[in-house]
Amino acid sequence: MYRMTLSNIPEERFDKLRNEISDYENIKDRIFTGIEDYEKILYQKKKILKYLNATEEDYNNYHWQIKNRFTSAEGISKIIDLSETDLKYINEVASKYRFAVSPYYLSLIDPQNSDCAIKKQAIPAVEELNDLGELDPMDEKGTAIHDIITRRYPDRLIIKITNVCGMFCRFCQRRRHIGETDKVVPRAKIQTAIEYVRENREIRDVLITGGDAFLVSDEMIEWMLKELRAIPHVEIIRFGTRTPVTLPQRITKNLVDILKKYHPIFVNTHFNHPREITPESKIACEMLADAGIPLGNQMVLLNGVNNDKYVVRKLNLKLLTIRVKPYYIFHPKTVKGTSHFWVKIEEGLEIMESLRGRTSGLAIPTYIINGPKGLGKTPIMPNYLLCLGKDKASFRNWQGEYFEVENFGADA
Template identity: 40%
Template sequence: MLVQSSLSEVLKARSELFSRTNWTDPTSQLQNRVKGEDLSKYFVLTESEEIGIRETIRLHVSTTPYYLSLSDPIDPNCPIRRMIVPRSEEAVFSSEESPDPLDEERLSPVRGLTHMYPNRVLLFSNHSCSVYCRHCMRGRKVSSSDERMEKSDLENAFAYIRTHEEIEDVVISGGDPLNLSDSRLEWILSELHSIPHVKICRLGTRNPVTLPFRITEALCKIIETYNDDKLSIFCNTQFNHPKECTKESKEAILRLLKVGVSVGNQSVLLKGINDEEEVMLTLHKKLLEMRVRAYYLYDPELIPGSRGFRTPLARGIEIVEYMRGKIGGMGIPQFVNDLPGGGGKITIAPNWYLGYYPKTRQHAFRSAVTKKIHLSFEPVGSNKESYYPTISDSEWEKFGL
């Protein structure tokens, strides 16, 4: 039973929580995580939020004091709050939704490993995160003790990778792999480092956003040890809103960069959080200031209880179109859809290319900067003309060229 708190009580509880947390100690942050039954102490909840906390069909609720401190205790539309506190939409399982929309379990040859693409695999290293984001697409696994990866499970995964020499790239995900102890993470990296055909390792972590203090000098030293001419280690994280781009996060990113780990960002397009053009543009400008390159902007997955976050497909296309010309290319993410049923990722882009006009051997393009039609010639003797969508005479005349 949730007990609603007044604003003064909420502010007092927040102050006490922050005071008893050793702020820059990641262990203290995790020990003082706020769970679902305690959210009413730290937010003046709406009726929808009360229903969401009580009846969510998604993963558990939990947030670090640090990430909680970025949220608004009063405003239910605060973007950070939206990613922490469930709403009533989370209690609805729509017919089009699935716990495993990408068919990752079907594509799992051994426990904790997904082999969707020929030359790369996804390794689920653990089931825990610092913050259980409400839009998480792996709610079936994250926060569930049944999904705990024992050392024997990981050993089986490594054995599979060793016997499949086509595997060159291993993505370590979870949960959040950086929630593992230093010793467990070092063991995982050492195992991958010892497999001759594994050349690339990608760490998928949201801790630079939700628990930046976890990116310690000791952790970075471990990563640096295995980030060499045999194995290239990358990090992909997930900043979704400018409010997440803090001084602490930037310091964490810089520590990773100093040991040779480039950091990319994979945002999720979320209704009411970052589905406005200027919000997404501001986010990626801040990320470039933090030396984080844009990678993906994900169309939300069809996961249970996600109707409150999903946007029309056109929103992502419109946002990427808006960003082009207003920020350098390394700050513009690829808008992607991870196809249901295990089809893999595809990129979806604005329609800059309008087609080919055979009579003049010209391609027509729409400029993101001038908004005008610009032309370019196909080489003489090209045998690729049938490849292009053809512009009709009537369409060509409409260009007014």
């Protein structure tokens, strides 16, 4: 067998590189994606189909998924084991904060893992009754225009079109909008928002969100896109959606065909854990990518879910294999009822430190702290610049090695 040798580079150099990721290599196979643990997910799916007296055709229909979301502790107890105490607390929390879980997302819960990251995101916990935090820590109300617009930046804004979600995440920053019934914003109110965009020529980027932006009708989505594309200064239209994660059945051929008529369209989705990467979510993301739609992922850093450097690395690497670019890691917001998910900033910085150099830049998102009261997204990262002088700058690299570079401009 032919073996290439590099006589000028000592083998110790490559051994050192291998050792940099040996810890991850040793543990990665114990962090399951939904694809790797799909047999268990299929078993749960069969239980759900039997309980709901449903067919495979039903299950693959997103309208059926929405109509049959689990909204009671008693229903969930038919699929995963819940103690009497669990039932009591879920009902107590549900009387204060609405919850709903799509049959699909419920199937992802590992019934043999009491610490399951999917369960923590989907099922109410007694800690939600804690009153720490605020209902609107980002002061979206204070930066709202015409009720459904949030504007914090010079050239872009958000239009919130619905409160409907495939699953109401227990850490949701907009839980104050969930209410008790599903609502889509009336077309007349959305038209007012579009007119605001039309009248303000500096707006070049519009983000459509909710709730979940894809949980309005195809007709509504096409109407909005047609209206926005008729505005000459609107260059980019983005959708914020968690449907590829919680309701991948929503990504239909008809929806994709609509979206690709109005390029450039961007979609940001919201995977928080490798177990959410399933054959179904893979198909949904690839359908969007095949239509020329760039996909980004906005992970929220959550205690007990993904505040682990190995979990985040596996998530980001596997996202790339389904053509989703890790875009942001959001530090958790101090929303009332979510304090059990909060983490310290040091944990996020440690995760960012563990990624740099140990995987490709494609797998490294930006770590974001949202300034309170609408002060906006602020990126933070480990400090690699140690000193910046007039003629020289000092740095450390990802391995902690020190180096200097000359700091001269063209007019030096």
